[in-house]
Amino acid sequence: MLKNIKAIFILLFSFQTCWSYAQGREYRLVWSDEFNDSESLDTTKWNYEWGYVRNHEQQYYQSDNARVHDGMLTITVRRDSSSQGVRYTSASINTRGKYEFLYGRLEVRARIPHAKGVWPAIWTLGSTWEWPSCGEIDVMEYYHKQGIPYILANYAHGTDQRWKAAWNSKAIPYAHFLERDPYFTDRFHIWRLDWTPDSITIWLDEEKLNQTGIAETVNGKLGEHKSPFTTPQYILLNLALGGDNGGPIDNDALPACYDIDWVRVYQPVEETSR
Numbered sequence: 001m002l003k004n005i006k007a008i009f010i011l012l013f014s015f016q017t018c019w020s021y022a023q024g025r026e027y028r029l030v031w032s033d034e035f036n037d038s039e040s041l042d043t044t045k046w047n048y049e050w051g052y053v054r055n056h057e058q059q060y061y062q063s064d065n066a067r068v069h070d071g072m073l074t075i076t077v078r079r080d081s082s083s084q085g086v087r088y089t090s091a092s093i094n095t096r097g098k099y100e101f102l103y104g105r106l107e108v109r110a111r112i113p114h115a116k117g118v119w120p121a122i123w124t125l126g127s128t129w130e131w132p133s134c135g136e137i138d139v140m141e142y143y144h145k146q147g148i149p150y151i152l153a154n155y156a157h158g159t160d161q162r163w164k165a166a167w168n169s170k171a172i173p174y175a176h177f178l179e180r181d182p183y184f185t186d187r188f189h190i191w192r193l194d195w196t197p198d199s200i201t202i203w204l205d206e207e208k209l210n211q212t213g214i215a216e217t218v219n220g221k222l223g224e225h226k227s228p229f230t231t232p233q234y235i236l237l238n239l240a241l242g243g244d245n246g247g248p249i250d251n252d253a254l255p256a257c258y259d260i261d262w263v264r265v266y267q268p269v270e271e272t273s274r
Contacts, residue, residue: 027266031099034262035073041066045099049092049238057119057243059090065239066091071261075239077118078255088254092238096127100232105266106193108237112142113256114174114185117249119143119240120258122191124233132165133158133219135228139202140191142174144247149174153202153209157228160220168217170202170210177204188261200229235263 033045041048041063048063059077067074077090112120121141126134138154151172156165177184192203201211217227239258242249 026269027105028269030104030265030267031101032262032264033073034071035068035260036071039068041068041073041093045095046093047096047098049094053092055240055243055245057240057246058117058249059088059239059241060086061092061238062089063091065089066093073237073260075120075237075258075260076255077113077239077241077258079251088241088249090239090241092236092240094125094234094236096125096234098234099265100127100234101265101267102230102232103195103197104268105195106139106235107262107264107266108139108191109188109261110140110191111186111188111259111261112140113239113253113258114142114149115250115253115256116144117242117246117253118256118258119243119246121236121238121240123236124193125236126228126231126233128231129158129219129223129228131163132156133223133228135217135231135233136165137193137195137200137202137229137233139193140204141245143245145171145245151177151204151209153204155200155210155212155217155229157217158219158223160222162222166217168210168212172209188259195229197230235265237263 033042049061051061053061065076075091077088080086080089108122122139124137128134136156138152141152143150151174152169154167154169156167159166189205194201197214199211199213202209214227214229217229219226219228237260240246
Protein backbone atom coordinates (compact mmCIF):
# COMPACT_ATOMS: atom_id res chain seq x y z
CA MET A 1 0.00 0.00 0.00
CA LEU A 2 2.77 2.44 0.94
CA LYS A 3 4.57 1.61 -2.29
CA ASN A 4 1.41 2.42 -4.27
CA ILE A 5 0.96 5.71 -2.42
CA LYS A 6 4.57 6.63 -3.19
CA ALA A 7 4.07 5.80 -6.87
CA ILE A 8 0.97 8.01 -7.02
CA PHE A 9 2.86 10.86 -5.36
CA ILE A 10 5.70 10.52 -7.87
CA LEU A 11 3.28 10.66 -10.81
CA LEU A 12 1.55 13.73 -9.40
CA PHE A 13 4.88 15.44 -8.76
CA SER A 14 6.07 14.64 -12.26
CA PHE A 15 2.88 16.08 -13.75
CA GLN A 16 3.25 19.23 -11.67
CA THR A 17 6.89 19.61 -12.69
CA CYS A 18 5.92 19.19 -16.33
CA TRP A 19 3.78 22.31 -16.15
CA SER A 20 5.58 24.41 -13.55
CA TYR A 21 8.71 24.73 -15.66
CA ALA A 22 6.89 25.35 -18.93
CA GLN A 23 7.04 29.19 -18.63
CA GLY A 24 4.05 29.82 -20.88
CA ARG A 25 4.54 26.78 -23.12
CA GLU A 26 2.91 23.42 -22.54
CA TYR A 27 5.33 20.53 -22.11
CA ARG A 28 4.70 16.83 -21.70
CA LEU A 29 6.94 14.34 -19.94
CA VAL A 30 8.02 11.78 -22.57
CA TRP A 31 10.89 9.89 -20.88
CA SER A 32 12.29 9.69 -17.36
CA ASP A 33 14.10 7.67 -14.78
CA GLU A 34 13.05 8.44 -11.21
CA PHE A 35 15.35 5.71 -9.77
CA ASN A 36 12.49 4.43 -7.61
CA ASP A 37 11.51 1.07 -9.04
CA SER A 38 14.37 -1.24 -8.06
CA GLU A 39 17.65 -1.55 -6.23
CA SER A 40 19.69 -1.64 -9.44
CA LEU A 41 20.03 0.48 -12.53
CA ASP A 42 17.38 -0.04 -15.22
CA THR A 43 19.48 -1.47 -18.04
CA THR A 44 16.58 -1.16 -20.48
CA LYS A 45 17.29 2.59 -20.24
CA TRP A 46 21.00 2.82 -19.44
CA ASN A 47 24.34 1.32 -20.47
CA TYR A 48 27.40 1.08 -18.26
CA GLU A 49 30.79 2.19 -19.51
CA TRP A 50 33.77 0.05 -18.57
CA GLY A 51 37.47 0.71 -18.05
CA TYR A 52 39.50 3.80 -18.84
CA VAL A 53 37.41 5.63 -21.42
CA ARG A 54 38.52 9.22 -22.15
CA ASN A 55 40.47 12.36 -21.24
CA HIS A 56 43.37 10.54 -19.50
CA GLU A 57 41.17 10.23 -16.40
CA GLN A 58 42.35 8.31 -13.35
CA GLN A 59 39.22 6.29 -12.61
CA TYR A 60 38.33 2.83 -13.89
CA TYR A 61 34.63 2.74 -14.76
CA GLN A 62 32.59 -0.23 -13.52
CA SER A 63 28.99 -1.00 -12.59
CA ASP A 64 29.68 -1.55 -8.87
CA ASN A 65 30.11 2.19 -8.33
CA ALA A 66 26.54 3.02 -9.44
CA ARG A 67 23.92 2.25 -6.78
CA VAL A 68 20.17 2.86 -6.81
CA HIS A 69 18.80 3.45 -3.30
CA ASP A 70 16.25 5.58 -1.46
CA GLY A 71 14.81 6.92 -4.70
CA MET A 72 18.06 8.10 -6.21
CA LEU A 73 21.13 6.99 -8.13
CA THR A 74 24.48 7.47 -6.40
CA ILE A 75 27.72 7.32 -8.35
CA THR A 76 30.72 6.97 -6.05
CA VAL A 77 34.37 7.52 -6.90
CA ARG A 78 36.71 5.79 -4.49
CA ARG A 79 40.27 4.66 -4.03
CA ASP A 80 40.79 1.02 -4.92
CA SER A 81 43.63 -1.26 -3.95
CA SER A 82 41.93 -4.57 -4.68
CA SER A 83 42.63 -4.64 -8.43
CA GLN A 84 46.12 -4.73 -9.82
CA GLY A 85 46.96 -1.46 -11.55
CA VAL A 86 43.66 0.25 -10.62
CA ARG A 87 43.95 3.14 -8.15
CA TYR A 88 40.44 4.59 -8.42
CA THR A 89 37.02 3.36 -9.53
CA SER A 90 33.83 5.16 -10.50
CA ALA A 91 30.84 4.80 -12.84
CA SER A 92 29.58 6.28 -16.09
CA ILE A 93 26.21 5.53 -17.68
CA ASN A 94 24.53 6.54 -20.93
CA THR A 95 21.39 5.95 -23.00
CA ARG A 96 23.12 5.34 -26.35
CA GLY A 97 21.09 2.95 -28.50
CA LYS A 98 18.27 2.97 -25.94
CA TYR A 99 17.04 6.55 -25.87
CA GLU A 100 17.87 9.64 -27.91
CA PHE A 101 15.90 12.85 -28.30
CA LEU A 102 15.76 15.78 -30.69
CA TYR A 103 14.73 19.16 -29.24
CA GLY A 104 12.70 19.57 -26.08
CA ARG A 105 13.76 19.93 -22.47
CA LEU A 106 16.11 17.82 -20.36
CA GLU A 107 16.08 18.22 -16.58
CA VAL A 108 18.30 16.52 -14.03
CA ARG A 109 17.96 17.01 -10.28
CA ALA A 110 21.29 16.26 -8.67
CA ARG A 111 23.71 16.99 -5.86
CA ILE A 112 27.35 17.13 -6.94
CA PRO A 113 30.60 16.55 -5.03
CA HIS A 114 33.05 19.43 -4.77
CA ALA A 115 36.39 17.91 -3.77
CA LYS A 116 39.55 18.72 -5.69
CA GLY A 117 40.02 16.36 -8.60
CA VAL A 118 36.38 15.28 -9.00
CA TRP A 119 34.71 15.89 -12.35
CA PRO A 120 30.95 15.14 -12.33
CA ALA A 121 29.00 15.75 -15.53
CA ILE A 122 25.59 15.78 -17.18
CA TRP A 123 26.00 15.79 -20.94
CA THR A 124 24.72 14.65 -24.31
CA LEU A 125 26.31 13.33 -27.49
CA GLY A 126 25.02 12.59 -30.96
CA SER A 127 25.65 9.39 -32.88
CA THR A 128 25.40 10.64 -36.46
CA TRP A 129 29.10 11.52 -36.86
CA GLU A 130 32.38 10.93 -35.03
CA TRP A 131 33.19 13.28 -32.14
CA PRO A 132 33.13 16.26 -32.15
CA SER A 133 31.07 16.51 -35.33
CA CYS A 134 28.41 14.47 -33.49
CA GLY A 135 27.93 17.45 -31.17
CA GLU A 136 28.37 17.66 -27.41
CA ILE A 137 26.26 19.54 -24.87
CA ASP A 138 27.70 19.77 -21.36
CA VAL A 139 24.65 20.62 -19.29
CA MET A 140 26.86 20.45 -16.21
CA GLU A 141 30.53 20.00 -15.50
CA TYR A 142 32.32 20.77 -12.26
CA TYR A 143 36.05 20.89 -11.71
CA HIS A 144 38.90 23.04 -10.42
CA LYS A 145 40.86 25.30 -12.78
CA GLN A 146 44.14 26.56 -11.34
CA GLY A 147 42.87 25.68 -7.89
CA ILE A 148 39.53 27.49 -8.25
CA PRO A 149 36.29 25.47 -8.52
CA TYR A 150 33.90 26.19 -11.39
CA ILE A 151 30.58 24.99 -12.74
CA LEU A 152 30.66 24.85 -16.54
CA ALA A 153 28.09 24.84 -19.33
CA ASN A 154 29.48 24.06 -22.79
CA TYR A 155 28.68 23.29 -26.41
CA ALA A 156 30.98 21.68 -28.98
CA HIS A 157 30.74 20.97 -32.69
CA GLY A 158 33.16 19.80 -35.34
CA THR A 159 35.79 21.52 -37.46
CA ASP A 160 37.72 20.54 -40.56
CA GLN A 161 40.29 18.79 -38.36
CA ARG A 162 39.58 15.35 -36.94
CA TRP A 163 39.02 15.31 -33.14
CA LYS A 164 39.39 19.09 -32.89
CA ALA A 165 36.28 20.75 -31.51
CA ALA A 166 34.94 24.27 -31.73
CA TRP A 167 33.83 25.15 -28.20
CA ASN A 168 31.40 27.63 -26.72
CA SER A 169 32.20 27.37 -23.02
CA LYS A 170 31.02 29.25 -19.96
CA ALA A 171 32.78 28.72 -16.63
CA ILE A 172 31.09 30.25 -13.58
CA PRO A 173 33.09 30.35 -10.33
CA TYR A 174 31.57 28.09 -7.69
CA ALA A 175 31.81 31.04 -5.30
CA HIS A 176 29.04 32.73 -7.30
CA PHE A 177 26.59 30.03 -6.22
CA LEU A 178 27.86 29.95 -2.63
CA GLU A 179 27.35 33.70 -2.33
CA ARG A 180 23.72 33.18 -3.29
CA ASP A 181 23.30 30.19 -0.97
CA PRO A 182 25.93 29.22 1.64
CA TYR A 183 24.38 25.73 1.72
CA PHE A 184 24.53 25.27 -2.05
CA THR A 185 26.92 22.32 -1.73
CA ASP A 186 24.54 20.34 0.49
CA ARG A 187 21.43 20.81 -1.64
CA PHE A 188 20.00 19.18 -4.74
CA HIS A 189 19.74 21.46 -7.79
CA ILE A 190 18.00 21.28 -11.16
CA TRP A 191 20.12 21.53 -14.29
CA ARG A 192 18.07 22.14 -17.41
CA LEU A 193 18.66 22.05 -21.15
CA ASP A 194 16.18 23.83 -23.43
CA TRP A 195 16.75 22.80 -27.04
CA THR A 196 14.78 24.19 -29.98
CA PRO A 197 15.40 24.24 -33.75
CA ASP A 198 16.83 27.75 -33.24
CA SER A 199 18.83 27.67 -30.01
CA ILE A 200 20.19 25.71 -27.04
CA THR A 201 20.10 27.14 -23.51
CA ILE A 202 21.51 25.70 -20.28
CA TRP A 203 20.05 26.67 -16.91
CA LEU A 204 20.84 25.98 -13.26
CA ASP A 205 17.96 26.57 -10.84
CA GLU A 206 16.37 29.03 -13.31
CA GLU A 207 19.62 30.95 -13.79
CA LYS A 208 20.75 31.03 -17.41
CA LEU A 209 24.34 29.79 -17.71
CA ASN A 210 24.98 29.66 -21.45
CA GLN A 211 23.12 29.92 -24.76
CA THR A 212 24.02 29.35 -28.39
CA GLY A 213 22.22 29.54 -31.70
CA ILE A 214 21.91 26.46 -33.89
CA ALA A 215 23.16 28.53 -36.82
CA GLU A 216 26.38 29.16 -34.86
CA THR A 217 27.15 25.45 -34.45
CA VAL A 218 27.88 24.33 -38.01
CA ASN A 219 30.38 21.50 -38.47
CA GLY A 220 33.34 21.54 -40.80
CA LYS A 221 33.69 19.22 -43.75
CA LEU A 222 33.96 16.11 -41.54
CA GLY A 223 30.41 16.80 -40.34
CA GLU A 224 29.09 17.64 -43.79
CA HIS A 225 28.87 21.36 -42.95
CA LYS A 226 25.71 20.66 -40.93
CA SER A 227 24.84 21.47 -37.34
CA PRO A 228 25.00 18.35 -35.12
CA PHE A 229 22.19 19.86 -33.08
CA THR A 230 19.62 19.09 -35.76
CA THR A 231 20.07 15.36 -35.07
CA PRO A 232 19.20 13.34 -31.92
CA GLN A 233 21.43 13.19 -28.84
CA TYR A 234 21.72 10.64 -26.04
CA ILE A 235 22.29 11.28 -22.32
CA LEU A 236 25.39 10.62 -20.22
CA LEU A 237 25.97 10.83 -16.45
CA ASN A 238 29.39 10.22 -15.00
CA LEU A 239 31.80 11.03 -12.20
CA ALA A 240 35.38 11.29 -13.42
CA LEU A 241 38.57 11.93 -11.48
CA GLY A 242 41.69 13.84 -12.50
CA GLY A 243 42.57 13.65 -16.16
CA ASP A 244 42.74 16.53 -18.60
CA ASN A 245 40.39 18.80 -16.62
CA GLY A 246 39.85 17.24 -13.20
CA GLY A 247 43.26 18.36 -11.94
CA PRO A 248 45.14 17.24 -8.81
CA ILE A 249 43.24 14.73 -6.67
CA ASP A 250 42.55 15.20 -2.97
CA ASN A 251 42.77 11.61 -1.77
CA ASP A 252 41.61 12.60 1.72
CA ALA A 253 38.26 13.71 0.25
CA LEU A 254 37.51 10.27 -1.20
CA PRO A 255 35.16 8.51 -1.48
CA ALA A 256 33.03 11.23 -3.11
CA CYS A 257 29.39 10.82 -4.12
CA TYR A 258 27.34 12.22 -6.99
CA ASP A 259 23.61 11.86 -6.24
CA ILE A 260 21.02 11.99 -9.05
CA ASP A 261 17.39 12.21 -7.94
CA TRP A 262 15.84 12.00 -11.40
CA VAL A 263 16.36 12.52 -15.13
CA ARG A 264 13.43 13.78 -17.26
CA VAL A 265 12.87 14.67 -20.89
CA TYR A 266 9.92 16.80 -22.02
CA GLN A 267 8.57 17.70 -25.43
CA PRO A 268 6.23 20.57 -26.33
CA VAL A 269 2.64 19.36 -26.42
CA GLU A 270 2.12 20.42 -30.01
CA GLU A 271 5.06 18.20 -31.04
CA THR A 272 4.07 15.13 -29.00
CA SER A 273 0.49 15.34 -30.28
CA ARG A 274 1.46 15.16 -33.96
